[in-house]
Amino acid sequence: xxxxxxxxxxxxxxxxxxxxxxxxxxxxxxxxxxxxxxxxxxxxxxxxxxxxxxxxxxxxxxxxxxxxxxxxxxxxxxxxxxxxxxxxxxxxxxxxxxxxxxxxxxxxxxxxxxxxxxxxxxxxxxxxxxxxxxxxxxxxxxxxxxxxxxxxxxxxxxxxxxxxxxxxxxxxxxxxxxxxxxxxxxxxxxxxxxxxxxxxxxxxxxxxxxxxxxxxxxxxxxxxxxxxxxxxxxxxxxxxxxxxxxxxxxxxxxxxxxxxxxxxxxxxxxxxxxxxxxxxxxxxxxxxxxxxxxxxxxxxxxxxxxxxxxxxxxxxxxxxxxxxxxxxxxxxxxxxxxxxxxxxxxxxxxxxxxxxxxxxxxxxxxxxxxxxxxxxxxxxxxxxxxxxxxxxxxxxxxxxxxxxxxxxxxxxxxxxxxxxxxxxxxxxxxxxxxxxxxxxxxxxxxxxxxxxxxxxxxxxxxx
Numbered sequence: 001x002x003x004x005x006x007x008x009x010x011x012x013x014x015x016x017x018x019x020x021x022x023x024x025x026x027x028x029x030x031x032x033x034x035x036x037x038x039x040x041x042x043x044x045x046x047x048x049x050x051x052x053x054x055x056x057x058x059x060x061x062x063x064x065x066x067x068x069x070x071x072x073x074x075x076x077x078x079x080x081x082x083x084x085x086x087x088x089x090x091x092x093x094x095x096x097x098x099x100x101x102x103x104x105x106x107x108x109x110x111x112x113x114x115x116x117x118x119x120x121x122x123x124x125x126x127x128x129x130x131x132x133x134x135x136x137x138x139x140x141x142x143x144x145x146x147x148x149x150x151x152x153x154x155x156x157x158x159x160x161x162x163x164x165x166x167x168x169x170x171x172x173x174x175x176x177x178x179x180x181x182x183x184x185x186x187x188x189x190x191x192x193x194x195x196x197x198x199x200x201x202x203x204x205x206x207x208x209x210x211x212x213x214x215x216x217x218x219x220x221x222x223x224x225x226x227x228x229x230x231x232x233x234x235x236x237x238x239x240x241x242x243x244x245x246x247x248x249x250x251x252x253x254x255x256x257x258x259x260x261x262x263x264x265x266x267x268x269x270x271x272x273x274x275x276x277x278x279x280x281x282x283x284x285x286x287x288x289x290x291x292x293x294x295x296x297x298x299x300x301x302x303x304x305x306x307x308x309x310x311x312x313x314x315x316x317x318x319x320x321x322x323x324x325x326x327x328x329x330x331x332x333x334x335x336x337x338x339x340x341x342x343x344x345x346x347x348x349x350x351x352x353x354x355x356x357x358x359x360x361x362x363x364x365x366x367x368x369x370x371x372x373x374x375x376x377x378x379x380x381x382x383x384x385x386x387x388x389x390x391x392x393x394x395x396x397x398x399x400x401x402x403x404x405x406x407x408x409x410x411x412x413x414x415x416x417x418x419x420x421x422x423x424x425x426x427x428x429x430x431x432x433x434x435x436x437x438x439x440x441x442x443x444x445x446x447x448x449x450x451x452x453x454x455x456x457x458x459x460x461x462x463x
Contacts, residue, residue, distance in 0.1 A: 003091060003115040004129070006136045010144035011101060014151045016108040017077045020098045022151055024048055027180030031150060034142045035333035035364065036462050050074040053085070090117040110147060112140055138462040145459060146365065149449050153369060154185055156447075157376045163187040164219055165375075168205070168251055169226030169275070173334045174326075174367060178224070181368045190216070192227075207251040214261035217269070222375050223259065224273040225311070227251040231279075231300070232336070236425045245303050248275075252310035260317055271320045271375055274311035278327045278360050278387065280304035283432040286358060290439035291325070291383040300428050308383070320381055322374045327360035327387035327436060329367055331460050341461075344401055350411035352418065355395025357433035360387040363456040366449050370441055379444040389442070391435045392453050404457045 012019050022028060024047050033039045039058040046052025048071050056067040067087040074080045077098070084092035094114045101107040114136065118128050165182055169175050170191035179189050192205045192212070205212040207227065217223075229247040234240060252274055262268045281289050282296015295305055308323045315321050330337050343349045362370070367386055374380035392400070402409035418426040438446070450456035457463070 003117055004125070004132075005113065005115050006133065006140075007111065007113045008137075008140045008144065009109055009111040010148055012108045012110055012148045012151050013106070014108060014155045015105050016098045016100050017105075018154070019108045019110060019147075019151055020077045022147070022154070022184055023080075023096065025184045025186065027183030029054070030176075030180035031146055031184055032143045034139060034462055035331045035460055046071070048074065048080045050080075088119070090119045090121075092116045110144070112143070142459065142462055145449075149365070149369075150181065150184060153372070157185075157372065159186070159376065163221040163375070164190070165222040165224065166190050166192065166203075166217065166220045166269075167224045167226065168192045168207070168255060169224075169228065172226055173331065174329065174364070175226050176333070177331070177364050178226070178368050178371060181372065185372065190220070192216075205254065207254045208246070210250065210254050210257065212254050212258045214258050217258040217262055218267055220269050222271050222273070223255055223269045224371065225252055225255055226275050228275065228307075231277075232339075232425065232429060235423050236299075241299060245306060248303060248307040249310050252307060253313075256310065256314045256317075259314055259319060265318050268317060268319055271322065272311065272314045273322045273324055273371055273374055274308070276304045276308050276311075276323045276325045276383075278325050278385065278434050278436045279428070279432075280308070280325050280383075281434050281436065284435065285433050286435055289385075289434060289436045291385055292439075296434075298428050298432075299424070320378065322380050323383045324371065324374065325383060325385050325387075325436070326367060327362050327385075327391075329364055330361055330456050331364035333364070337457075337460070340401070341405075344405050344407055344409060347407045347409075348411055349398060349402060349407070349409040350413055351395045351398045351409075352413050352430055353394075353415045355393055355398060355412070357394050357431060358391050358435035359394055359397055360385075360391045360434055360436035361397075361453065361456070362386055362388050363450040363460060365459070366456075369449060370438075370446060373441065373444060373446045377444045377446075380440055382440075384440040385436050385438045386441070387436045387438050388448060388453075388456065389438060389451055390453065391437070397453065400453050401457060404454060404461060404463050 039056055042057050043055040050072045052071040054069045058065055065088045068085040069082045070085050072081050072083055079097045082094040097111040099109050101109050118125055165187050167189060170179050182189050191202050193202050197204055203216040229244045231244060259268055279300030281293055282298050282301045295301055311321055311323055329335050332338055370386045374384055398409050415431055418430050
């Protein structure tokens with residue numbers, strides 16, 4: 001039986017040698033794995049050169065599958081090929097080809113060409129051929145968007161040298177996307193962990209006890225703190241609220257003390273990116289809120305205020321501090337959107353109450369991009385709103401998500417029901433209204449990948 005062939009190309013405004021080298025950097029595979037797929041690298045040897053292998057674990061539909069892929073036909077700066085040794089296809093050979101555009105070395109054409117056969121011969125092709133083709137189109141639309149944007153970011157934000165970056169909270173939703181992005185930009189990342197380190201790129205800390213060896217901080221250029229208990233992981237008891245607050249304050253205080261322990265300023269990081277949230281502003285109805293807006297009222301506003309005050313202590317150490325006030329992060333890999341998807345896919349989603357509360361959001365790729373922009377651009381200083389330019393009402397969010405998923409969403413959820421299920425958390429998360437704009441990022445000329453909500457949802461959902 002003849003092979004099916006899928007071929008897709010994208011133009012990237014970067015030199016072919018640089019685009020090819022991007023694929024060889026640590027983190028490239030993770031950057032290309034779409035958020036709607038659960039793909040785990042279980043073993044790898046070598047990079048992408050001939051003879052290197054990768055073992056993967058993933059899901060196709062509801063079925064878990066194991067893959068083993070061998071790299072071959074490597075030509076430096078030009079091409080490499082993946083060949084399935086074991087996996088769900090009867091045959092899979094994937095050529096990655098990078099060529100100059102019109103004999104220019106300043107732009108590239110990346111082509112992915114896959115020759116594949118489904119299992120079960122002709123029957124497999126009849127039953128699954130259409131599905132396989134649609135999934136490949138979905139996958140490579142995503143991969144090419146990420147490859148193009150990440151490479152063009154590297155061309156635009158040029159670092160004079162590779163940076164040493166220390167991250168707290170690297171295993172969280174944002175950290176899992178940020179680490180491979182920073183690696184493919186050419187930087188080295190050390191992850192702080194609360195267990196025995198398993199590799200050279202991990203270091204132990206215990207933020208609750210204030211423990212972090214100051215030597216870990218020595219020579220670090222950038223510190224990023226994404227650590228903290230999940231706000232929406234459960235109903236708020238007094239114990240839960242105390243954990244949410246202390247996890248943020250303790251982690252930030254521990255990092256600042258470790259920075260201060262570097263007695264000579266040249267051994268200190270030049271920037272400290274500290275997480276915060278748009279919860280800082282509280283409930284403001286339809287008022288437009290930039291970074292100059294005042295502190296709001298409520299538990300989350302108090303948490304953000306305490307969190308930011310701890311981070312600001314690093315300013316006295318001649319460290320630029322960025323207090324990153326993040327909105328709702330859109331990714332199908334977790335967070336609020338992932339929790340909503342089963343409800344909306346079942347056709348029983350709907351607006352919360354009248355749907356007039358404002359929601360400030362940002363795609364996961366733009367949050368990662370905004371963090372990197374804040375590292376590289378000194379205009380990002382103090383409070384920085386990490387939100388997309390176009391906040392939406394809850395009603396608009398509901399309509400847009402339903403349209404992207406091709407599902408109805410007409411059943412409103414009354415506030416009283418939300419309060420019965422979530423208690424105090426409902427009023428401060430689901431029923432609050434904050435129309436936040438990215439004032440500092442706009443001034444610093446950050447180029448958003450996803451300006452509209454529909455554009456962002458289609459990207460992270462592969463629709």
